[in-house]
Amino acid sequence: MKHGFYYDFELPRPITEEDLKDIEARMREIIAEDHPFVRRVITPEEARELFKDQPYKLELIEDILKRGTDEYGNPLPPGQQPVLTTYRHGPFEDLCRGPHVERTGQLNPKAFKLMNIAGAYWRGDEKNPMLTRIYGTAWRTPKELRQYLNWLEEAKKRDHRRLGRELGLFYFAPEEIGPGIPLFAPKGEIVRHLMESFVREVQTRYGYQHVWTAHLVKQNLYRKSGHLDNYAEFMFPPMVDGEDVYRLKPMNCPSHMTLYKKMGVHSYKELPLRFAEFATLDRYEKKGELQGLTRVRALTQDDAHIFCTPDQIEQEFLLALKIIQEVLNRYRFTDYRVRLSLRGKGEKYIQDEEKWKQAEGALRAALKAAGLDYFEAEGEAAFYGPKADFLATDVLGREWQLSTIQVDFIMPARLGLTYIGPDGKEHTPVVLHRAVTGTTERFLGILIEHFAGAFPVWLAPVQAVLIPITDRHVAYAREVAEKLRARGLRVEVDDGPERMNYKIRKAQTQKVPYMLVVGDKEVAEGTVAVRLRSGENLGPMSLEAFLQKAQEDIEAGV
RNA sequence: GCCACCGUAGCUCAGUCGGCAGAGCAGCCGCCUCGUAAGCGGCAGGUCGCGGGUUCGAGUCCCGCCGGUGGCUCCA
Numbered sequence: 001m002k003h004g005f006y007y008d009f010e011l012p013r014p015i016t017e018e019d020l021k022d023i024e025a026r027m028r029e030i031i032a033e034d035h036p037f038v039r040r041v042i043t044p045e046e047a048r049e050l051f052k053d054q055p056y057k058l059e060l061i062e063d064i065l066k067r068g069t070d071e072y073g074n075p076l077p078p079g080q081q082p083v084l085t086t087y088r089h090g091p092f093e094d095l096c097r098g099p100h101v102e103r104t105g106q107l108n109p110k111a112f113k114l115m116n117i118a119g120a121y122w123r124g125d126e127k128n129p130m131l132t133r134i135y136g137t138a139w140r141t142p143k144e145l146r147q148y149l150n151w152l153e154e155a156k157k158r159d160h161r162r163l164g165r166e167l168g169l170f171y172f173a174p175e176e177i178g179p180g181i182p183l184f185a186p187k188g189e190i191v192r193h194l195m196e197s198f199v200r201e202v203q204t205r206y207g208y209q210h211v212w213t214a215h216l217v218k219q220n221l222y223r224k225s226g227h228l229d230n231y232a233e234f235m236f237p238p239m240v241d242g243e244d245v246y247r248l249k250p251m252n253c254p255s256h257m258t259l260y261k262k263m264g265v266h267s268y269k270e271l272p273l274r275f276a277e278f279a280t281l282d283r284y285e286k287k288g289e290l291q292g293l294t295r296v297r298a299l300t301q302d303d304a305h306i307f308c309t310p311d312q313i314e315q316e317f318l319l320a321l322k323i324i325q326e327v328l329n330r331y332r333f334t335d336y337r338v339r340l341s342l343r344g345k346g347e348k349y350i351q352d353e354e355k356w357k358q359a360e361g362a363l364r365a366a367l368k369a370a371g372l373d374y375f376e377a378e379g380e381a382a383f384y385g386p387k388a389d390f391l392a393t394d395v396l397g398r399e400w401q402l403s404t405i406q407v408d409f410i411m412p413a414r415l416g417l418t419y420i421g422p423d424g425k426e427h428t429p430v431v432l433h434r435a436v437t438g439t440t441e442r443f444l445g446i447l448i449e450h451f452a453g454a455f456p457v458w459l460a461p462v463q464a465v466l467i468p469i470t471d472r473h474v475a476y477a478r479e480v481a482e483k484l485r486a487r488g489l490r491v492e493v494d495d496g497p498e499r500m501n502y503k504i505r506k507a508q509t510q511k512v513p514y515m516l517v518v519g520d521k522e523v524a525e526g527t528v529a530v531r532l533r534s535g536e537n538l539g540p541m542s543l544e545a546f547l548q549k550a551q552e553d554i555e556a557g558v
Numbered sequence: 559g560c561c562a563c564c565g566u567a568g569c570u571c572a573g574u575c576g577g578c579a580g581a582g583c584a585g586c587c588g589c590c591u592c593g594u595a596a597g598c599g600g601c602a603g604g605u606c607g608c609g610g611g612u613u614c615g616a617g618u619c620c621c622g623c624c625g626g627u628g629g630c631u632c633c634a
Contacts, residue, residue, distance in 0.1 A: 006629095014562065118629030119561025126631045130561050133629070165569080174625055175607080234633085281634090286559050287625090289632065299634065389634095401634055438634045470591040497590090498597085505595035519593055531594055 002397070003148060004112075004137035008120055010056070011132050020114040020134070027112070034105030035089035039098060047084045050093065056122060056131075057095050111145045112138040158395040160448035161292040164188070167453050167510060169444075169461070170293065180290040180297035182441060187461035190490070192300075192440050194459055196278050199302045199327055199436050206323050208274040208304055213255035215280070219245040225254040225411055230383075234283045248282035253408075253433060256305040257415045266419040271429065272308035272316050278440070279303060293445030294400055300440040306432040307417070310355075313430055314362035317388075317405055320434045321370040324390065324403045327436050330557055331447060332456070336392045336402065338372050340364070343386065344379025350410055359407045360386050384410040390438075395449040402438035402446065454511040454533060457553040464550070465507045466493040466528075469500050469519035476523045480516065480543065487547055508533060514550065 009015075042050065044065055051057035064082050087096045089104055101107065114136040122128035139145040156162070164170045169188035177183060184192060200210065219238055222228045227235075231250060239246045249255065256275045260266070266273070280300045289295055306316050328336070340363060343349040343356060363386055367374050374388070381387060385407035391399050408431040418426040437443035447455070457463055464484065466477035474495045481491045494503045500517065507515045516528040521540065528546055530538040541549070 017563080116628060117562055120630045121560075124631070126560070130630075132561070135629080172626095179625070283633090286632070288559060288561095288630090291627095295633075301634065303634095404634070435634065442634055467594085469593060472591080499590090499592055500594070501592085502596055503594095508595055515594080517594065521593085529593080535595085537594060 001135075004115070004135060006133050006135045008122075008131040008133045010129070015117055015132055015134070017117075020117070023134075024112075024114055028109040030090065031104045031107050031109045033090065034103050036103050037100040038088045039100070040086050040088065040093075042084050042086055044084065047086075047095070050086070051095060060095065107138070108141060110142040111140060112136060113145060113149070152396075155395045158449050158452045159292075160294075160394075160445040163448050163453040164293070164445075167448075167461075169448070178297070179287055180285060180295070182293060182296055182298070188444075190461045191444060191455065191459055195437065195440055195444065196300075196302065198330065200276075200278070202323055202326055203274075203276050203304070203436070206319060208276040211256065211259060211275045211277050213249075213252060213259060213277060213279065215249050215282070216246045217249050217255060219247050221254045221258065222247060225257075225414060227251070227254065234285070236282055236284050249279070250281050250283045252277055252279050252281070252301070252303045253305060253411060253431070254415065257412065257417055257431070260307055260417055261415070266307070266429075268309060268419050268421050268427075271419060272306050272312050274304055274306045274316075276302070276304035293441040293448075294394065294398075296439075296441050299442070301438070302436045302440065304432075304434050306434065307412070307419075307429045308432065309419075309421075309427070310358065310430050313359060313407060313432070314366050316432055317363055317407075318366040318369050320405045320432065320436075321366060321372065321388070324405075324436050325370065325372075328390075328403070331450070332557055333392070333447075333450060335450070336390050338367070338374035339380065339389045339391060340367065340374050340376045341380035341382075341387045341389055342376055342378050343381045346379070348383045349381065350384060352409065355409050356386065359409070363388060363407070382406050382408075384408045392446050394446055400438075400442060400446060402443055403434075403436055404438065405432060405434040408433055452511075454513075456557050457513045457550060458557065460511075460513050461490065462492050462510070462512050463490045464492075464514040464516055465503070465510075465512045466491065467500055467503045467507065467515055467517045468493070468495065469517065473518050473520070473523060477516075477518050480518065480528060483543060484547070489547075489550060504531065513553070514546075516546070 044061070047061045048058065051061065061084060064084060084095070085097060086093050087098060087100050088094075114134055116135050118133045118135065119130045120133040121130055137145070137148060139148060167187065168185050169191065170182045170184045172179075172182055174180075204210070216239075219228065222231070222235075227250070235250050236248045239248075256277070259275065260273070278300055280298055282298055285295060285297050290297065304320075306320070308316050328334075342360060349356075367388065380389075387404055387406035389401050390403035392402050393399050412431050413428045417429055417431075419429050421427045447459075455461070466481050468474045468477040474493070477493045477495070481493045484491045494506070496503070498506075504515055504517075511533055513533055515531040515533075517531060518528055522528055525540065527540040527542055529540045530546055530549070532538065538549075
């Protein structure tokens, strides 16, 4: 772990926060006793005897010996033989690969803290029993510990769930509407709208066409596509209408592919055909997995399906990468990593060596051409083909998948898609599934944390607030607001009875980019006094000068 | 879904040993007319998540459910 440690236990009773205090106290005693850590290489027989009462340890031992893996089940580096080692301090000897510090006394008794308790499946498999995991954090000095705890507090203030409410962007009504189904207030809706308009503009520029397919789909289509077999647990229960059974749409691919078919016979000359849609999908996510906007049950993908020939995969993949890069850059969003997800061993991947090889080669070539750093992950591919995923980190260090581009060899054939090739014969197109920001909801959640709620001017729900100093300046403030609105800015007038300082504070906490203060001087000169949310006071300027400043900021994306 | 914890006013939180439900902010009304991060006074606001149980008496104790938080598993 990055900032600490954890250890899993099987305990006879639930552990409480108070227990953690006692354990910390005991840990401090052990540190004070300054035991040396003693490493020992043991034989399999010794190991089995030593840990005979600890079934989980025995399982680890057998695994290390049998499969030559380390304690996490990962393969050892080539050439290395499995070795069983223990570390002992005082009377406690534990199976451990190490390394350790030399003595318990080297730890700072004031620089660690047990943080929380959580359940964790044995070896991360939900079929296994659940153990109790205790998380802790450890630092060199008490100061570093304090800084870390402080950082955690600051991170909580950036949490998109909290900022979403404080900034009036969105709300959840789990009791009334349902868990994981967000409600967007006017300020949140305008941000969504701006995000989607932006992606739509970029996609259009890159030759994508937008389509619309509805939310209800006959279940039979999902039977044909294979989703009913593989995806049923993520779908809301069926709606029965006499003979017909409908489902809420959990993804667009079958709808887009049906549209492709309905549009008639396709020639290879039409390809690639790129269908994009901002579609709200409904997925029955498990309740414990829901989390703010990053994991919801109603999600809007900026989805697209590209119908192409096999030898167009590389160019289309590259085009999609370019769109993603352009969009992420506009958000000044650089904190992500790219994963090339490849097939692993196993039955679930469709068996067609040639197609996999061709697609994987095309993806690598395109990633290289796009100049993207990426890492490869075996066993992360979809069963129908390899993919590239963009992973972003939220303010608390949790990683989320945003953009994705996936190659699909199988669904087009299942749904009977064809095009007529130059040879006059029918062929099955390859389909690329791809999402730029992933979903509007998750991306917005990450963006809120990324900007700590202070959206760049082009995205800010309210771009400027007019702050009249006294009542007699309200009419002028309204007049200015109208003029700015006419020029396309999103402007509000704070005409409440409070004092100017209060209104500035309010605008400041709402992270409004520009505060336009107007008093006697501004009315007389036809200006506005511009204050930025950074606290910087630009002083009075004409409306034209302000509009130019705003325009520059919008273009610069600040 | 699983493990642990939590649920009191719109928000943040207090409420002792089981004995009359509280504060700040936000809201509403009034006063103040003010130059770059909270002016002053007043008023209103509650099925203590829901249902059951124990008790003379439950926000407080017990059981079930709903919802949330942190993890685990899964995922855009």
